Amino acid sequence: MNAQLIIDASFLAAAFLFIYGLKRMSSPVTAASGIRVAGLGMLVAVLASFLYVFNVNEAAKPHLMVNAALGAVALAIGLGWAWTSGKKVEMTAMPQMVALYNGMGGGAAAAIGAVELFRTSAVHTIVPLVVTIIGSLIGAISLSGSVIAWAKLDGRINGVWRFTGLQMMNGTFFVATLALGLYIAFGAEGHAPVWMTASFFLLALIFGVLMTMPIGGADMPVVISLYNAFTGLAVGFEGFVLQNPALMIAGMVVGSAGTLLTLLMAKAMNRSVSNVIFSNFGATGTEEQGEIKGSMKPVDAGDAGINMRYSSKIIIAPGYGLAVAQAQHKLYEFVKLCQEAGVDVKFAIHPVAGRMPGHMNVLLAEAGVPYDIIYDMEDINGEFKEADVAIVIGANDTVNPAARTNKSSPIYGMPILNVDHAKQVYVVKRGQGKGYSGVENELFFADNTNMVYGDAQKVLVQMIQAVKSLDGGH
Amino acid sequence: MLTGFIALYIFMLAAFTGYEIIGRVPSILHTPLMSGSNFVHGIVVVGALFALLNATSVTEQVIGFVGVLLGAGNAAGGYVVTERMLQMFKSSDKKKA
Numbered sequence: 001m002n003a004q005l006i007i008d009a010s011f012l013a014a015a016f017l018f019i020y021g022l023k024r025m026s027s028p029v030t031a032a033s034g035i036r037v038a039g040l041g042m043l044v045a046v047l048a049s050f051l052y053v054f055n056v057n058e059a060a061k062p063h064l065m066v067n068a069a070l071g072a073v074a075l076a077i078g079l080g081w082a083w084t085s086g087k088k089v090e091m092t093a094m095p096q097m098v099a100l101y102n103g104m105g106g107g108a109a110a111a112i113g114a115v116e117l118f119r120t121s122a123v124h125t126i127v128p129l130v131v132t133i134i135g136s137l138i139g140a141i142s143l144s145g146s147v148i149a150w151a152k153l154d155g156r157i158n159g160v161w162r163f164t165g166l167q168m169m170n171g172t173f174f175v176a177t178l179a180l181g182l183y184i185a186f187g188a189e190g191h192a193p194v195w196m197t198a199s200f201f202l203l204a205l206i207f208g209v210l211m212t213m214p215i216g217g218a219d220m221p222v223v224i225s226l227y228n229a230f231t232g233l234a235v236g237f238e239g240f241v242l243q244n245p246a247l248m249i250a251g252m253v254v255g256s257a258g259t260l261l262t263l264l265m266a267k268a269m270n271r272s273v274s275n276v277i278f279s280n281f282g283a284t285g286t287e288e289q290g291e292i293k294g295s296m297k298p299v300d301a302g303d304a305g306i307n308m309r310y311s312s313k314i315i316i317a318p319g320y321g322l323a324v325a326q327a328q329h330k331l332y333e334f335v336k337l338c339q340e341a342g343v344d345v346k347f348a349i350h351p352v353a354g355r356m357p358g359h360m361n362v363l364l365a366e367a368g369v370p371y372d373i374i375y376d377m378e379d380i381n382g383e384f385k386e387a388d389v390a391i392v393i394g395a396n397d398t399v400n401p402a403a404r405t406n407k408s409s410p411i412y413g414m415p416i417l418n419v420d421h422a423k424q425v426y427v428v429k430r431g432q433g434k435g436y437s438g439v440e441n442e443l444f445f446a447d448n449t450n451m452v453y454g455d456a457q458k459v460l461v462q463m464i465q466a467v468k469s470l471d472g473g474h
Numbered sequence: 475m476l477t478g479f480i481a482l483y484i485f486m487l488a489a490f491t492g493y494e495i496i497g498r499v500p501s502i503l504h505t506p507l508m509s510g511s512n513f514v515h516g517i518v519v520v521g522a523l524f525a526l527l528n529a530t531s532v533t534e535q536v537i538g539f540v541g542v543l544l545g546a547g548n549a550a551g552g553y554v555v556t557e558r559m560l561q562m563f564k565s566s567d568k569k570k571a
Binding site for chain 1 (some may be wrong): 478481484485486488489490491492493495496497498499500501502503504505506507508509510511512513514515516517518519520521522523524525526527528529531533534535536537538539540541542543544545547548549550551552553554555556557558559560562563564
């Protein structure tokens with residue numbers, strides 16, 4: 001049947017469009033067109049896959065009408081739900097939404113594996129069987145792990161779930177799951193009883209939960225990225241089982257790209273990936289800190305705003321607190337006022353600011369901040385000493401000088417933004433609390449630091465009003 | 475048939491491709507790119523559709539149905555979210571024009 005030829009050609013086109021699209025996405029100038037190119041690839045592949053109806057197995061022919069109807073309904077529901085939820089979601093909630101969609105992909109890969117494994121009538125050869133099982137395992141872990149990541153970022157699960165022996169228990173659990181999977185492949189040769197295959201999937205799903213529960217909210221970016229890579233690998237493996245090169249290529253490209261992204265992110269936090277996943281971050285070392293000299297100096301938001309308006313160079317270091325307060329629009333309004341007054345304003349983004357790498361860039365972009373005044377840490381760190389004012393909004397650990405000097409600090413060695421090198425530092429902060437790491441921040445006590453307490457949005461409104469009334473009076 | 479070494483060649487070349495694409499990306503694009511690669515593995519919906527169309531028992535039909543549903547969600551959600559994010563990236567030159 002010629003249908004197979006059309007399917008094959010379409011998948012080739014899709015693989016090309018995916019890679020070309022991702023390539024275009026890697027520069028800010030062409031990025032927006034990149035996603036459309038990749039989207040076109042997806043459209044081609046999905047439309048072509050409808051031609052599968054001409055090529056089903058003999059055994060499945062009597063069920064074809066039902067199966068096709070089920071497929072259309074499932075597509076419509078999945079597409080409709082994801083499309084509307086994706087359009088609605090706030091930019092600040094984007095990381096958890098990506099986690100959720102990613103988990104769905106992992107679940108779909110596991111489902112492909114499950115269909116293969118439950119088809120006990122089929123004749124299985126050992127290589128595809130092992131690949132099916134590994135793909136299913138990774139996909140199922142990605143599904144349940146991503147759902148936990150989503151729930152944590154969405155604030156549905158709070159706190160961190162830890163006890164001694166937890167890692168031991170998780171390790172045992174994983175080994176048991178893997179052993180069961182291998183038994184299904186080598187022992188039962190793919191003809192395992194239904195309860196056994198079902199328990200394999202159940203164990204894999206539970207392991208995903210166990211693995212994610214002990215990881216804190218601030219480490220979720222690395223975890224989401226890791227699960228993204230997991231889903232890619234699972235899709236690639238199931239693509240091999242189905243003899244579908246489009247799945248193999250797309251899955252493996254994402255698998256390797258996601259792995260690299262995960263490593264880059266972990267490196268930006270000066271930690272290894274295994275450290276993120278297995279260590280109890282912040283549980284040790286917080287008590288050995290020396291006393292910090294000096295005191296925090298609170299100042300009025302309006303005064304701070306006027307002071308900034310009369311400076312000549314400002315660098316802003318935003319953190320997740322800015323996103324929580326939804327203050328990015330107000331911040332840009334203030335920045336524009338300063339720019340009109342002739343102040344040179346730049347943004348400095350720490351690699352792990354926000355809840356995903358680059359999350360801050362997205363939030364600033366949402367507010368309309370042009371990307372060419374937003375700088376990466378390495379590019380701007382040398383400039384802080386020339387800045388009159390550094391503004392820290394909703395950031396804490398990423399600007400803590402203890403990372404440079406205090407060897408006993410849990411964040412020692414993490415690269416930080418050198419805001420303390422600026423002539424004056426303003427820290428906009430809700431209260432006197434510590435950062436995620438639980439470390440006191442000596443920056444707040446420094447002589448050149450002023451604290452502006454309050455919700456970031458309210459503080460910025462006061463700053464804007466102060467500057468406006470000043471300029472209006474002239 | 476894509477067996478043995480042919481499959482390994484495909485995996486190897488695809489892995490290098492992914493590595494090369496991400497390796498040179500400025501970190502401001504990390505979030506959209508993670509979301510974009512999340513969209514790309516939504517291609518899994520095609521595999522799930524294949525599995526569902528070839529289902530011969532109710533168990534397979536139920537699992538296949540769930541698979542297509544989840545895969546479609548991955549693809550559609552990944553696309554919408556990535557497109558929305560990338561729409562926002564503007565340079566100051568364009569704004570003046």
